[in-house]
Amino acid sequence: MDMQDSRQIGAPRQVVWAALNDPDVLKACIPGCDSIEKIGENELQARVTLKIGPVKASFSGKVTLSNIDPPNGYTISGEGQGGAAGHARGGADVRLEDAGEETILHYTVRAEVGGKIAQLGSRLIDATAKKLAGEFFERFAEAVAPEEAGEDEAGQPKKKWWKFGMG
Secondary structure, eight states, rough: OOEEEEESSOOOOOHHHHHOOHHHHHHSSSTTEEEEEEEETTTEEEEEEETTTTTEEEEEEEEEEEETTTTEEEEEEEEEEGGGGGGGEEEEEEEEEEEEEEEHHHHHHHEEEEGGGGGHHHHHHHHHHHHHHHHHHHHHHHSSSSOOOBBOTTTTBBGGGTTTTTO
């Protein structure tokens, strides 16, 4: 399965780049992410629980960053094992582009699945992958550049996370 798209993020490129490299931001944005931690210079260990059609599985695996070109982009690739449900392998090329005071995030995703999950059919897998990518980028855009108008859950005015402590 291959998929590509772009999203406009309401924050400067340097801020978007920092968020793409922050395990806490990624954990909050990746659907079903139970844990993610940095285990090396360009490596992360992640655990994600997903439901694809009738199959619910927890995947554990390693994520590697390569072709790193700060603050312009990188390639992220990973492989996860989901026990009896099967396995998944994939990656994404991520490129950032200035758009005034905002940033356009371009991505191209490649993914392969095997085991029971692969038996569900490519339409269901593709639809689920598109849904998960959409959820990730919606959460990411909100985490990086929430609307300043309004209030958070505690009734406090919302602020962009990257403006805290920066004068």
